[in-house]
Amino acid sequence: MSDEPIIKFDKVVKRFGDLTVLNELDFEVKKGEKVSIIGPSGSGKSTVLRILMTLEDINGGVVTVGGEPLWHEKGPDGSLAPASETHLRKMRTQLGMVFQQFNLFPHMTVLRNITEAPVQVLGLSKQEAKQRGEELLELVGLADQAQKYPHQLSGGQQQRVGIARALAMRPNILLFDEPTSALDPELVGEVLNVIGKLAEEHDLTMLLVTHEMRFAREVSDRVCFFDQGRIREEGAPEDLFTDPNEERTREFLQAVLDN
Amino acid sequence: MLFGIAWDTSSGWAFAVSILPILLIGMWVTIQATVLGFFIALVVGLVWAALKAAPLKIISWPAAVVTEFLRDTPLLIQLFFLYYVLPEFGITLPAFMTGALALGLQYSAYTSEVYRAGIEAVAKGQHEAARALNLSGGRTFSHIILPQAIPRIVPAMGNYLVSIMKDVPLLSVVTVLEMLNVARIIGDRTFNYLVPLSLVGALYLIMTLVASAGVRLLDNWLPKQGIPLK
Ligand SMILES: Nc1ncnc2c1ncn2[C@@H]1O[C@H](COP(=O)(O)OP(=O)(O)O)[C@@H](O)[C@H]1O
């Protein structure tokens, strides 16, 4: 983990109509850092990830990824203009996302789900992509499921395919938006195991929105508690979980742990 | 005699048997007009759907106006327009082509709606996953969205195929020798309308039943190709 921030939110504003979801959010993530984002529903956690994945634009401030503005392009005179689709395409190559609802392509086999973008976007040969896809399936423990269709797999298996699919694009930053919230409780563990393994073995920067507090505590370098579009409190997991400074954090943790 | 085939008016049955080959020639024209018209409707309708979905109003708006016009004016007017007006601009198509084109254009307005509804029914998460993977807009449409929309589109398109088939007799007004036109000519010459018209009705019934069965087979087959009908 180096000290330079790979992700930086500088006074970022995000509105949906009259609703201001992020109000001048400042937020930084260092290269290789594993950050968990926790907080009540509606506090803007998904919005932060979706802005990074370029699925939502911003209404103010600047988001920087890898030292370059994400939603802006520097003009010749150094001024910032709204990003073009070309710029967004280039920036997107640094990021990957794992969705709560998996969002696998239902009409494609597991292997094809993983190889489609590497072939079409990165220009890998079918053979290379297949080999890499099989390695990734091995990594997530699904080597024998390559030719199945998503609906033939359990939710936990589908989400592991989702992780392999994101990894196939070789992102530097991997975003997880509540990756286990749509799963039956008995399937949560297998997905968390894979994420934990990635966190240990890779120098990937990881941002994880989750309600799995025990897991967040195990894997993250830092935990951020979001509340009403702001970071109410952040810190090392052992501090934030055992002795939060803010009353609001304490209440939230109490409520989640009671469940 | 028509198309070089003579009829036998000695009895009702003999008459029916003797004109059947003549009607089958007309039926072949009907089938060709249906297939060509349907093909045009499928292709042009997809173009309308893509244009209407365009983010730029300059593109989407004219497409919406044209399809509205195609939908809200009678097929016969469009047919006359293509048949009598286009030649004034130096474009002269054979009657059959004009007819198939008119059918295809009118139905393209309907099929574009089917495409739109099918495409909009594909989950938002599919677009987002494609975007996160950096797939291009064109690739996303052709390989992610459209294949998932097709199972929703097929049944409705099947209904339009049958409708087009039933509209083909309109082409007789621009001299196309489709099945009903052939039957009318036989009636005019023999003063027996009952037998040829009954035969046409029966043949139409067979054609629509076969087409409907084909669509149903496709409905059953598609989900087995890994495209869940949900
Ligand atoms: N596309 C949208 N249109 C309108 N409101 C939205 C949209 N997306 C999110 N919101 C609202 O923004 C707020 C933050 O949403 P989100 O980031 O999804 O919260 P979280 O992930 O923390 O539950 C919520 O109040 C939500 O209703």
Ligand SMILES: [Mg+2]
């Ligand atoms: Mg959320």
